[in-house]
Amino acid sequence: xxxxxxxxxxxxxxxxxxxxxxxxxxxxxxxxxxxxxxxxxxxxxxxxxxxxxxxxxxxxxxxxxxxxxxxxxxxxxxxxxxxxxxxxxxxxxxxxxxxxxxxxxxxxxxxxxxxxxxxxxxxxxxxxxxxxxxxxxxxxxxxxxxxxxxxxxxxxxxxxxxxxxxxxxxxxxxxxxxxxxxxxxxxxxxxxxxxxxxxxxxxxxxxxxxxxxxxxxxxxxxxxxxxxxxxxxxxxxxxxxxxxxxxxxxxxxxxxxxxxxxxxxxxxxxxxxxxxxxxxxxxxxxxxxxxxxxxxxxxxxxxxxxxxxxxxxxxxxxxxxxxxxxxxxxxxxxxxxxxxxxxxxxxxxxxxxxxxxxxxxx
Amino acid sequence: xxxxxxxxxxxxxxxxxxxxxxxxxxxxxxxxxxxxxxxxxxxxxxxxxxxxxxxxxxxxxxxxxxxxxxxxxxxxxxxxxxxxxxxxxxxxxxxxxxxxxxxxxxxxxxxxxxxxxxxxxxxxxxxxxxxxxxxxxxxxxxxxxxxxxxxxxxxxxxxxxxxxxxxxxxxxxxxxxxxxxxxxxxxxxxxxxxxxxxxxxxxxxxxxxxxxxxxxxxxxxxxxxxxxxxxxxxxxxxxxxxxxxxxxxxxxxxxxxxxxxxxxxxxxxxxxxxxxxxxxxxxxxxxxxxxxxxxxxxxxxxxxxxxxxxxxxxxxxxxxxxxxxxxxxxxxxxxxxxx
Numbered sequence: 001x002x003x004x005x006x007x008x009x010x011x012x013x014x015x016x017x018x019x020x021x022x023x024x025x026x027x028x029x030x031x032x033x034x035x036x037x038x039x040x041x042x043x044x045x046x047x048x049x050x051x052x053x054x055x056x057x058x059x060x061x062x063x064x065x066x067x068x069x070x071x072x073x074x075x076x077x078x079x080x081x082x083x084x085x086x087x088x089x090x091x092x093x094x095x096x097x098x099x100x101x102x103x104x105x106x107x108x109x110x111x112x113x114x115x116x117x118x119x120x121x122x123x124x125x126x127x128x129x130x131x132x133x134x135x136x137x138x139x140x141x142x143x144x145x146x147x148x149x150x151x152x153x154x155x156x157x158x159x160x161x162x163x164x165x166x167x168x169x170x171x172x173x174x175x176x177x178x179x180x181x182x183x184x185x186x187x188x189x190x191x192x193x194x195x196x197x198x199x200x201x202x203x204x205x206x207x208x209x210x211x212x213x214x215x216x217x218x219x220x221x222x223x224x225x226x227x228x229x230x231x232x233x234x235x236x237x238x239x240x241x242x243x244x245x246x247x248x249x250x251x252x253x254x255x256x257x258x259x260x261x262x263x264x265x266x267x268x269x270x271x272x273x274x275x276x277x278x279x280x281x282x283x284x285x286x287x288x289x290x291x292x293x294x295x296x297x298x299x300x301x302x303x304x305x306x307x308x309x310x311x312x313x314x315x316x317x318x319x320x321x322x323x324x325x326x327x328x329x330x331x332x333x334x335x336x337x338x339x340x341x342x343x344x345x346x347x348x349x350x351x352x353x354x355x356x357x358x359x360x361x362x
Numbered sequence: 363x364x365x366x367x368x369x370x371x372x373x374x375x376x377x378x379x380x381x382x383x384x385x386x387x388x389x390x391x392x393x394x395x396x397x398x399x400x401x402x403x404x405x406x407x408x409x410x411x412x413x414x415x416x417x418x419x420x421x422x423x424x425x426x427x428x429x430x431x432x433x434x435x436x437x438x439x440x441x442x443x444x445x446x447x448x449x450x451x452x453x454x455x456x457x458x459x460x461x462x463x464x465x466x467x468x469x470x471x472x473x474x475x476x477x478x479x480x481x482x483x484x485x486x487x488x489x490x491x492x493x494x495x496x497x498x499x500x501x502x503x504x505x506x507x508x509x510x511x512x513x514x515x516x517x518x519x520x521x522x523x524x525x526x527x528x529x530x531x532x533x534x535x536x537x538x539x540x541x542x543x544x545x546x547x548x549x550x551x552x553x554x555x556x557x558x559x560x561x562x563x564x565x566x567x568x569x570x571x572x573x574x575x576x577x578x579x580x581x582x583x584x585x586x587x588x589x590x591x592x593x594x595x596x597x598x599x600x601x602x603x604x605x606x607x608x609x610x611x612x613x614x615x616x617x618x619x620x621x622x623x624x625x626x627x628x629x630x631x632x633x634x635x636x637x638x639x640x641x642x643x644x645x646x647x648x649x650x651x652x653x654x655x656x657x658x659x660x661x662x663x664x665x666x667x668x669x670x671x672x673x674x675x676x677x678x679x680x681x682x683x684x685x686x687x688x689x690x691x692x693x694x695x696x697x698x699x700x701x
Contacts, residue, residue, distance in 0.1 A: 200624075225625050274584060274604070
């Protein structure tokens with residue numbers, strides 16, 4: 001139920017179906033991921049956007065089988081080239097992890113071992129999946145460092161992580177992820193810890209490597225600017241669910257979910273009118289242990305109606321836009337009119353007053 | 363023109379690098395802030411932007427007098443406060459307050475919100491009467507949008523955005539003349555950032571605050587500030603009114619920063635970006651001449667030998683560059699804030 005009209009025909013590389021991940025805790029069951037479905041094709045980029053605690057990281061860790069040891073209860077299917085990664089035995093999963101599917105994490109310093117030379121760590125990544133000699137693996141390590149744009153790779157391969165700057169460390173992480181030419185790269189907030197000029201370098205590098213190697217990318221971020229630059233398709237997550245999914249162009253031009261509107265109106269824009277006030281989303285993200293009833297967003301939604309606290313909206317196609325899905329109980333016409341008002345700079349209250357007819361309280 | 367609230371001239375802070383454990387020898391210095399001059403007018407918001415290690419936080423700490431300047435001068439209301447000590451320093455500190463980046467580590471978890479916000483009164487021996495102090499704290503809580511009934515709660519009972527409000531209330535307690543906000547929203551979620559930014563802008567308008575706003579996010583700085591100073595390796599490379607700087611950046615570094623900001627609008631992504639190459643050099647051993655010349659696409663021979671002065675190049679900002687950007691170049695590199 002995802003992807004966009006522009007997505008290529010044929011089987012997607014990764015297809016996540018009704019994935020559910022729950023963690024038992026002292027306070028109760030944490031519903032980290034609550035039945036999400038999405039897919040990515042080779043050569044395409046899916047952006048998953050959400051705030052902390054929306055389940056975006058847990059869903060991708062689960063793809064790599066990294067939540068298994070934490071006692072997570074996992075259901076649903078994660079189909080990678082036809083294999084279900086949820087039920088795959090650990091050894092077979094290990095053969096895929098770091099080989100066909102690789103991941104880049106947010107913090108490059110804590111993801112590299114401080115006591116081993118960068119080269120040794122790269123050689124290990126290569127030799128874990130390829131039956132090659134140390135010398136061959138080392139040559140590959142040097143090649144990889146060059147590929148990600150580290151100057152003088154033959155010398156730097158023998159340096160320790162602390163001798164690299166933040167941006168260079170993230171390049172090393174990318175080199176390690178690319179060691180075995182993965183078909184799918186999962187990048188979890190790959191640039192959040194970096195400065196803007198370095199961020200631009202890393203994003204450009206990921207785009208170039210995608211063009212050259214044809215891999216699929218899932219980029220997880222809270223930064224709407226980064227997804228706008230990188231993604232072909234976007235999924236917005238809230239409280240463990242996907243609440244909206246569309247092509248990047250459509251998500252920014254005609255968003256349908258009030259939470260997406262809230263995100264778009266709460267960031268200052270580099271090219272917007274400066275006097276415009278930001279419109280924050282009221283309240284705070286809900287607890288994943290005791291989630292609000294009905295639509296999980298209703299306590300923070302300025303347009304919520306009384307019955308929205310009872311009815312749980314499914315993710316459904318938008319009328320006339322089969323590739324754009326949204327989980328919202330408002331009427332499609334009302335939603336469209338509201339967004340027209342909001343885009344013109346109205347506050348949610350003004351927009352609501354403009355949109356006729358006002359919905360009678362139930 | 364009236365006298366500026368803060369006047370900083372040729373401010374320098376070098377952190378010594380030493381070798382040896384018992385007998386420490388100085389082998390060099392990290393030139394964190396290396397000759398910075400600026401004014402902050404009453405009622406204005408001055409933004410300081412730059413990347414990690416450019417010296418923006420060190421500058422804030424120097425103005426706060428949390429660090430001792432190596433040389434240079436900081437005037438507050440016309441008086442040199444650079445070397446004040448004891449009671450005189452404490453009196454100045456009443457006038458300058460700070461909002462910190464991390465709302466989780468900057469609040470004492472064992473204290474109630476009431477005593478955290480009331481702490482400045484205790485430090486400066488004001489409002490000795492308990493009832494009076496409580497009333498004032500509750501008034502502050504209301505000002506920043508917190509429920510005054512939560513006076514006896516602890517920080518962990520509040521969300522990130524609310525904690526940042528507690529930090530703001532504490533900073534406002536003594537009605538300071540200058541408020542320094544060091545990355546006040548970078549630790550917060552997107553939807554929460556807007557709450558805190560709106561609060562600061564609202565307080566700025568209502569109370570006529572003078573604000574020094576330090577951030578790495580250029581969109582946030584554009585939204586908040588009247589004037590902006592761009593720092594690179596301990597120096598101000600460009601400074602000017604918000605509109606002029608964002609519309610027509612003259613320093614190649616400012617241009618590169620503005621071109622690198624990802625914009626949440628896919629329709630703008632027509633031109634391919636050419637990101638700035640390389641890394642920020644070490645402040646312990648900054649490049650000669652213009653410090654940016656090692657990464658600058660426009661660098662000429664002169665740039666590596668002669669340091670450019672911060673001067674007006676006719677477009678409204680002060681810029682330290684021998685070969686400032688032209689209109690055509692600004693359009694070429696893809697500065698999204700240019701009109």
